[in-house]
Amino acid sequence: MKRRVFLTAATAGMAAGAVAKPAIAQSAPEIRWRMTSAFPKSLDTLFGGGELLAKHVAEATDGKFIIQPFAPGEIVGAPQAADAIGSGTVEMGHTCSYYYVGKDPTFAIGTNLPFGLNSRQTNAWLYHGNGNDLLNAFYAKHNLFALPAGNTGAQMGGWFRKEIKTVQDLQGLKMRIAGLAGQIMSKLGVVPQQIAGGDLYPSLERGTIDAAEWVAPYDDQKLGLNKVAPYYYYPGFWEGGPAIHFFINLQKWNELPKAYQAAIQAAAGYANVDTQAKYDARNPAALRSLLGAGAQLRPFSPEIMDAAYKAANEIYDDLSAKNPDFKKIYDSYKAFRNEEYLWFQVAEYAYDSFMIRARARG
Amino acid sequence: MKRRVFLTAATAGMAAGAVAKPAIAQSAPEIRWRMTSAFPKSLDTLFGGGELLAKHVAEATDGKFIIQPFAPGEIVGAPQAADAIGSGTVEMGHTCSYYYVGKDPTFAIGTNLPFGLNSRQTNAWLYHGNGNDLLNAFYAKHNLFALPAGNTGAQMGGWFRKEIKTVQDLQGLKMRIAGLAGQIMSKLGVVPQQIAGGDLYPSLERGTIDAAEWVAPYDDQKLGLNKVAPYYYYPGFWEGGPAIHFFINLQKWNELPKAYQAAIQAAAGYANVDTQAKYDARNPAALRSLLGAGAQLRPFSPEIMDAAYKAANEIYDDLSAKNPDFKKIYDSYKAFRNEEYLWFQVAEYAYDSFMIRARARG
Numbered sequence: 001m002k003r004r005v006f007l008t009a010a011t012a013g014m015a016a017g018a019v020a021k022p023a024i025a026q027s028a029p030e031i032r033w034r035m036t037s038a039f040p041k042s043l044d045t046l047f048g049g050g051e052l053l054a055k056h057v058a059e060a061t062d063g064k065f066i067i068q069p070f071a072p073g074e075i076v077g078a079p080q081a082a083d084a085i086g087s088g089t090v091e092m093g094h095t096c097s098y099y100y101v102g103k104d105p106t107f108a109i110g111t112n113l114p115f116g117l118n119s120r121q122t123n124a125w126l127y128h129g130n131g132n133d134l135l136n137a138f139y140a141k142h143n144l145f146a147l148p149a150g151n152t153g154a155q156m157g158g159w160f161r162k163e164i165k166t167v168q169d170l171q172g173l174k175m176r177i178a179g180l181a182g183q184i185m186s187k188l189g190v191v192p193q194q195i196a197g198g199d200l201y202p203s204l205e206r207g208t209i210d211a212a213e214w215v216a217p218y219d220d221q222k223l224g225l226n227k228v229a230p231y232y233y234y235p236g237f238w239e240g241g242p243a244i245h246f247f248i249n250l251q252k253w254n255e256l257p258k259a260y261q262a263a264i265q266a267a268a269g270y271a272n273v274d275t276q277a278k279y280d281a282r283n284p285a286a287l288r289s290l291l292g293a294g295a296q297l298r299p300f301s302p303e304i305m306d307a308a309y310k311a312a313n314e315i316y317d318d319l320s321a322k323n324p325d326f327k328k329i330y331d332s333y334k335a336f337r338n339e340e341y342l343w344f345q346v347a348e349y350a351y352d353s354f355m356i357r358a359r360a361r362g
Numbered sequence: 363m364k365r366r367v368f369l370t371a372a373t374a375g376m377a378a379g380a381v382a383k384p385a386i387a388q389s390a391p392e393i394r395w396r397m398t399s400a401f402p403k404s405l406d407t408l409f410g411g412g413e414l415l416a417k418h419v420a421e422a423t424d425g426k427f428i429i430q431p432f433a434p435g436e437i438v439g440a441p442q443a444a445d446a447i448g449s450g451t452v453e454m455g456h457t458c459s460y461y462y463v464g465k466d467p468t469f470a471i472g473t474n475l476p477f478g479l480n481s482r483q484t485n486a487w488l489y490h491g492n493g494n495d496l497l498n499a500f501y502a503k504h505n506l507f508a509l510p511a512g513n514t515g516a517q518m519g520g521w522f523r524k525e526i527k528t529v530q531d532l533q534g535l536k537m538r539i540a541g542l543a544g545q546i547m548s549k550l551g552v553v554p555q556q557i558a559g560g561d562l563y564p565s566l567e568r569g570t571i572d573a574a575e576w577v578a579p580y581d582d583q584k585l586g587l588n589k590v591a592p593y594y595y596y597p598g599f600w601e602g603g604p605a606i607h608f609f610i611n612l613q614k615w616n617e618l619p620k621a622y623q624a625a626i627q628a629a630a631g632y633a634n635v636d637t638q639a640k641y642d643a644r645n646p647a648a649l650r651s652l653l654g655a656g657a658q659l660r661p662f663s664p665e666i667m668d669a670a671y672k673a674a675n676e677i678y679d680d681l682s683a684k685n686p687d688f689k690k691i692y693d694s695y696k697a698f699r700n701e702e703y704l705w706f707q708v709a710e711y712a713y714d715s716f717m718i719r720a721r722a723r724g
């Protein structure tokens with residue numbers, strides 16, 4: 001763009017009205033970014049959040065700032081995304097912070113902690129509870145800047161080949177579950193397994209594993225796990241309101257014109273509400289379909305929930321003792337959660353309770 | 363801007379690189395809009411949603427598209443906003459659709475119906491359940507284009523001078539409550555009153571009225587009603603998830619450059635998630651403070667909830683029989699609600715239930 005500005009200024013004696021032109025041109029440079037998504041295109045609700053951001057940024061900048069989403073593996077795989085963005089190999093990504101707990105367990109809090117905030121509370125903490133600022137101070141150590149990009153809402157607890165009623169039933173159970181959730185389950189006797197989504201069906205069919213968690217009805221339906229592991233447990237207590245994030249290379253973010261930063265921020269906010277809305281709109285029909293195809297809904301027993309809650313708190317105490325970043329952010333998150341449920345148990349919960357009962361009565 | 367373009371082209375033989383300039387200039391015209399807010403600045407959470415939109419649109423357009431928010435009465439009052447926007451007196455507004463039920467009861471559905479969708483479900487219906495399209499087809503008859511702009515979440519049922527336990531206790535009770543909620547309460551024996559927010563305190567203190575509904579703890583706290591009507595009922599079954607809207611004059615919207623439309627759409631989405639997040643972040647401390655100052659929390663009794671639910675459905679049946687626009691949109695909304703609670707009663711509700719119990723146990 002600089003060349004154009006030079007030519008314009010050079011062509012003739014500048015009319016007063018033309019003085020503004022170079023400023024416009026400079027503030028709207030042509031920029032192309034690549035965005036590595038951690039979500040395969042088959043998970044259209046998640047992948048679509050990145051496409052939505054790209055579309056609105058392109059439109060709002062009159063096609064000057066183009067962000068192109070790439071499926072996992074086209075540039076780097078999901079596990080490598082944080083490093084690739086931090087190092088500047090790719091300018092930005094669309095991913096879940098908790099995929100990077102191997103680098104530092106503090107990454108988990110950005111998405112959600114087991115028995116943590118629900119979806120709305122997560123947004124409240126991020127945008128207006130100091131969460132975004134606390135997280136970005138941590139992410140900056142990894143050369144990342146993050147913006148909330150969506151939420152799935154409370155997830156399901158996954159698919160089990162047999163009913164489980166007690167903690168005893170979990171002993172030796174091979175379950176596909178990762179991260180802090182895997183550590184909690186491990187304390188309860190489960191043997192956590194790391195298996196890619198595409199391998200879950202044959203693994204459950206063959207009995208290589210006994211259970212697998214994925215997301216919620218709309219995404220789960222695509223894997224067809226109900227045919228090989230019919231018991232569909234809830235709630236996924238390890239994912240009560242997991243946030244999706246856009247991760248951006250910190251220098252690249254700081255170098256963006258302010259107008260482009262504003263376009264990304266607004267589009268990320270829109271992607272946030274839109275992604276949750278899409279999940280909420282699509283999960284009911286998928287649940288209905290799964291139930292029609294033989295899925296057996298089962299709540300986790302109070303015994304299992306209580307044991308998992310205790311195990312989670314032990315893990316948080318351990319991590320807080322060892323990791324100052326984790327402690328600092330967890331302390332904020334935990335205190336916020338306590339306040340949130342003081343309020344959510346009143347109008348919101350009473351309203352939903354009545355509506356659920358009214359629906360059941362027809 | 364046209365004058366500038368002409369001057370530039372006229373100054374000298376145009377260099378190839380300069381050809382793009384007029385296009386940039388034309389696609390980024392300087393536009394100033396006024397936005398009439400229906401919310402006083404004292405309701406900073408609501409008024410702030412309009413400011414957030416204005417800020418992001420201004421930044422994303424490099425200061426070319428300026429939207430200036432005005433408090434109610436500075437241009438027109440909240441009740442006149444829809445007409446003023448439709449007629450083009452003012453380009454846009456930040457308001458609640460249900461303030462205009464006097465024009466047509468169909469306006470109510472845009473915000474929320476009593477016993478309707480909760481906040482997340484409202485977004486799901488609007489963005490991905492055909493709600494926005496159905497509503498905009500209706501709003502077009504009033505020369506309006508609407509974008510969701512926020513939500514308060516489930517509201518409280520208001521402040522009562524005396525405890526009410528039965529429908530009998532509601533007979534002759536003078537309550538500040540408007541719109542369809544007022545019609546429902548009227549069927550239950552209440553005498554609905556129309557009183558401005560600022561007059562609620564003296565009216566309750568003097569006993570001119572017996573009860574008043576407002577919003578939820580953060581906004582309610584500002585009015586101090588706990589001192590004159592200590593019984594604080596929940597849930598506000600008439601506002602389980604009320605949406606805020608940006609209303610835009612339809613021609614003005616259609617005439618906007620596509621880039622400016624994209625900037626508004628993204629910023630409106632961001633304002634939507636941000637407004638809900640702000641309420642969710644601020645309500646807990648306000649509730650705690652109100653309880654500390656003597657507010658007495660009371661749930662509406664099942665008898666009152668059931669009677670109100672029945673009354674609401676009768677009103678919807680009546681309106682559907684008389685008003686094809688209402689019927690068309692209500693049918694979509696009602697069917698969507700039935701599907702939503704099929705799903706929300708599973709993972710989401712079970713998760714919140716556990717977290718509320720876990721908090722109560724410490």
